[in-house]
Amino acid sequence: MNDDARARTTVAQAWQAAVQRGLERIDAQALLAHVLDLPPGRARAWLLAHDTDPLPPAQLARYEALVQRRATGEPLAYLVGTREFYGLTLAVTPAVLVPRPDTETLVDWAVELLRPLPAPRVADLGTGSGAIALALKHSLPQAEVSAVDLSAEALAVARANGERLGLAVQWLHGSWLEPLAGRRLEMIVSNPPYIADGDPHLPALQHEPERALTSGPDGLDDLRRIVAAAPHHLLPGGWLLLEHGHDQAEAVQALLREAGFQRIQTRHDLGHRPRCTGGRWN
Numbered sequence: 001m002n003d004d005a006r007a008r009t010t011v012a013q014a015w016q017a018a019v020q021r022g023l024e025r026i027d028a029q030a031l032l033a034h035v036l037d038l039p040p041g042r043a044r045a046w047l048l049a050h051d052t053d054p055l056p057p058a059q060l061a062r063y064e065a066l067v068q069r070r071a072t073g074e075p076l077a078y079l080v081g082t083r084e085f086y087g088l089t090l091a092v093t094p095a096v097l098v099p100r101p102d103t104e105t106l107v108d109w110a111v112e113l114l115r116p117l118p119a120p121r122v123a124d125l126g127t128g129s130g131a132i133a134l135a136l137k138h139s140l141p142q143a144e145v146s147a148v149d150l151s152a153e154a155l156a157v158a159r160a161n162g163e164r165l166g167l168a169v170q171w172l173h174g175s176w177l178e179p180l181a182g183r184r185l186e187m188i189v190s191n192p193p194y195i196a197d198g199d200p201h202l203p204a205l206q207h208e209p210e211r212a213l214t215s216g217p218d219g220l221d222d223l224r225r226i227v228a229a230a231p232h233h234l235l236p237g238g239w240l241l242l243e244h245g246h247d248q249a250e251a252v253q254a255l256l257r258e259a260g261f262q263r264i265q266t267r268h269d270l271g272h273r274p275r276c277t278g279g280r281w282n
Contacts, residue, residue, distance in 0.1 A: 012051035122185060
């Protein structure tokens with residue numbers, strides 16, 4: 001595109017060109033709203049009302065660079081720097097997984113079990129961006145929430161999210177339950193890595209941290225570690241809730257049963273796939 005053509009490119013032409021490159025319309029518009037620094041709630045209306053406005057060359061160049069990155073599979077959340085989860089706007093970086101809507105199933109279940117308790121203690125293992133821990137603290141202000149991650153970079157993102165949102169969570173650096181030595185809790189929740197090494201879907205996730213995705217030949221290594229250690233950190237009647245792959249429910253149920261958990265259940269995600277399994281420690 002020559003300089004004259006670039007100077008005449010309108011708002012509508014810019015996002016339409018992105019769609020022609022293969023982007024979803026919603027992604028194309030979200031990137032343009034980001035470049036133009038539009039308020040999230042008013043972005044779509046503004047783009048429609050100003051679709052014939054020329055897009056300044058500097059913003060067009062920035063937009064085209066972001067479109068190129070999105071076209072190669074880089075997650076939209078990394079490009080705009082934020083992701084909505086459970087009604088909260090979270091900052092995300094390539095140091096953390098992008099929070100998925102299906103994980104809200106885990107939060108819903110945890111809130112349901114914890115809400116009747118006056119001051120429940122709960123830990124989120126492998127917190128990443130802090131999505132689960134912050135959603136729980138926001139929904140249950142009376143809860144004492146701790147969050148653990150092995151990645152110092154991820155923990156920095158989570159801590160910054162908590163400070164910006166004004167939600168008091170204790171952020172702990174370490175592997176799974178190790179930083180919680182000596183503590184007993186009403187609940188442990190986790191969305192750990194659960195993809196098998198060499199899974200054919202991994203190339204589509206190449207921009208996200210592999211250490212937060214894969215877990216051994218069958219994808220269950222970290223789930224096994226958590227199930228084995230959890231009884232030493234749960235109070236009688238406490239719950240362990242775990243997210244897992246859509247085809248791993250039976251395996252996780254078996255792990256919980258073998259470890260001595262009772263009332264084992266599986267909950268389904270937004271696509272009606274078995275996504276979370278948990279049990280009660282007696």
